[in-house]
Amino acid sequence: MKHAKKHILVVDDSRSVRAFFEDIFSKKKDYLAEFAASGEEAIEIFKNNLASGGPRFNFVLTDINMPGLDGFGTIEAIKKADPDAKVGMITGFNVDDYIKMALERGVYNIICKMDAPADIIKTIDNLITGSNIFGIESHLEGSREIKTVKITETRMLKTAVQEILDYSADYLDEDKIYGLKTGLVEMGTNAIYHAYGYEKGSNVKLKENEEVYISYGIDSEKLVVLILDASGSLSKEKVLAQLNKGVNPTPEDLIASGGRGIYLTRYLCDKVVVNIEPDKKTEVILIMYFKKDYIDGKPLLINQI
Amino acid sequence: MEINVTREGATVFVKPEEEIHFDNYKEVEARIVEEINAGAKEIVLDLTNVQTLYSMTLGMFNKIAAGISEKGGKFALMNINNDIRKVLKATRLDKIIAIR
Numbered sequence: 001m002k003h004a005k006k007h008i009l010v011v012d013d014s015r016s017v018r019a020f021f022e023d024i025f026s027k028k029k030d031y032l033a034e035f036a037a038s039g040e041e042a043i044e045i046f047k048n049n050l051a052s053g054g055p056r057f058n059f060v061l062t063d064i065n066m067p068g069l070d071g072f073g074t075i076e077a078i079k080k081a082d083p084d085a086k087v088g089m090i091t092g093f094n095v096d097d098y099i100k101m102a103l104e105r106g107v108y109n110i111i112c113k114m115d116a117p118a119d120i121i122k123t124i125d126n127l128i129t130g131s132n133i134f135g136i137e138s139h140l141e142g143s144r145e146i147k148t149v150k151i152t153e154t155r156m157l158k159t160a161v162q163e164i165l166d167y168s169a170d171y172l173d174e175d176k177i178y179g180l181k182t183g184l185v186e187m188g189t190n191a192i193y194h195a196y197g198y199e200k201g202s203n204v205k206l207k208e209n210e211e212v213y214i215s216y217g218i219d220s221e222k223l224v225v226l227i228l229d230a231s232g233s234l235s236k237e238k239v240l241a242q243l244n245k246g247v248n249p250t251p252e253d254l255i256a257s258g259g260r261g262i263y264l265t266r267y268l269c270d271k272v273v274v275n276i277e278p279d280k281k282t283e284v285i286l287i288m289y290f291k292k293d294y295i296d297g298k299p300l301l302i303n304q305i
Numbered sequence: 306m307e308i309n310v311t312r313e314g315a316t317v318f319v320k321p322e323e324e325i326h327f328d329n330y331k332e333v334e335a336r337i338v339e340e341i342n343a344g345a346k347e348i349v350l351d352l353t354n355v356q357t358l359y360s361m362t363l364g365m366f367n368k369i370a371a372g373i374s375e376k377g378g379k380f381a382l383m384n385i386n387n388d389i390r391k392v393l394k395a396t397r398l399d400k401i402i403a404i405r
Contacts (some may be wrong), residue, residue: 177386178357185359189327200361201331247398255371257364260396264360267395305387 005032006128007055010088011062011074017113018117021061024117030137039069050082057085058128063108064098066229072105088127090120095300099247102241102300110300123301132240133275133303134214136226139285146217150210153205157188160214166290167216168223179268184225186261187284188214191229194281222270225286233281239274243300266298277305306332309351310340318383320351325362334365338372346378349405353384358392366402381405 010021015248018035025033032055036042042062060078064071075087079298091098092113102110111123118141120251126133136146147167149160161184165177189200191212198204206212211230216223239262245253246263253259262284266272271287306329307322317340321333323343337348355362370380381403385393393399 014328158326181357182359182392185327185357189359189361193327200327201329203328246396254401255367257368258360260360260363264392264396268392 001127003053005030006058006125008033008124008128009036009040009042009045009057009060010034010061011036011066011071013037017063017092024121028121039071039074039077041068042074043081046078046085047081047130056082059124060085060087060109060284061090061124062087064089065093072107074100075107076105086093086127088124094195096247097225099240099244099300103237103244105257108236108302108304109242110299112299115299123299127303130214130305133273133305134266134277134283135283136217136224136237136285137288138226139226139273141216141219141221142219144219146215148213148215149205151188151192151212151214154189154192154203157185157192161185161188164214164216164225170292171223174290176270180223180286180288182268183228183265183286184214187227188212190261191227191282191284195229195231195233221290223288223290227284227286228281230281232276232278232282234274234276234282235278236302237275239302240275240300246270271298271301272304273301276302278304308333308336308337310336314345315344316349317347318349318351318362320353322354324357325355327359327361330359330361334369335376338368338371341373341376341378345373347381348373348378349381351383352386352389356386356388358389362390363396363398366398370402379403389405 009033010018012018025031034045046057062071062074070090078085078087088109088111089111090111091109095110095112098110109127111120126138134136136186151157151160161181164184165181168177168180192204193200196210213228216225242259243266244261245259269286270289273285275283309320309322319337327332340348369397373380383405385404
């Protein structure tokens, strides 16, 4: 059976960036890419495509900073034309500069141009297919061994964190180990305490239906850890709002007693992905690269199906 | 958790003897609140034995700073390592919590 190609529209005012994506997608046989040099041109192409009745665009990827209509305006116009359109943004600048605007305009995915082409394709692939976003496997390449620990009480989290840190010691430097430790504790405690409504500060034994799992594994270039809770109580709006409080804190946010966990995790880990299936599960994926840093170019990857 | 408390005039030095974690940070908070209620005008939290700062610890700092400030007192940290300094800077708490 012949599978339909993934039809994608890439919007960027830079000729060299369009050429970069043309090169990437021309090598992917399952993709059919079209290109626009401005938001206005993208909207015209998108609307013409809708009117033609031909294969619809599966995804629109737009630059943020463009002369005329910017990426946010482009996405709004495309969503107005087709509310079901799947969209994402890409930037060569610091994603944190756009967090507030992303929150105000309801954008949850901003990819970095400096990401490896394979990572960009994988992110787009996951956003198109939706259900593939879950699981640690989609973040690991090639042969790998994945270990999973079930956490049934808080004291087990400490043991699991230490086990993962020991496992990582051969691959990550001290700074990354510190970042990983912080991320594991922050997201692990969120999964145990916040997801199931317990108060931090004491040892908690989870009930049978309150499941928390931590999975981890490596491939040739990175360590990936997935923290899963089966409550699905988080929402993409809440995650982005918490990140915004960390990036753009108000005086009230600065003196608040909570809400910094996800911001700190994203700050200290190379890459963080949050996947949510409401009322069913939340996954937080922490990625630490062995050799490269993402200090100024961390993507925003929050997915909710 | 063992918490060492020493006094120099109106200043109280509080030193946890182990890492502050998600299951024991309230013990540190309770000990400090006890000192504030007993009239301490300045609390200095000595982080010699603390390698990692988590968000709940940061939240605790803010609660303590607000509590002692209401009574006209001050809160400060001392003996912080570079990782902790980095976290305080990232969260901008270095601007509102004194570091000795």
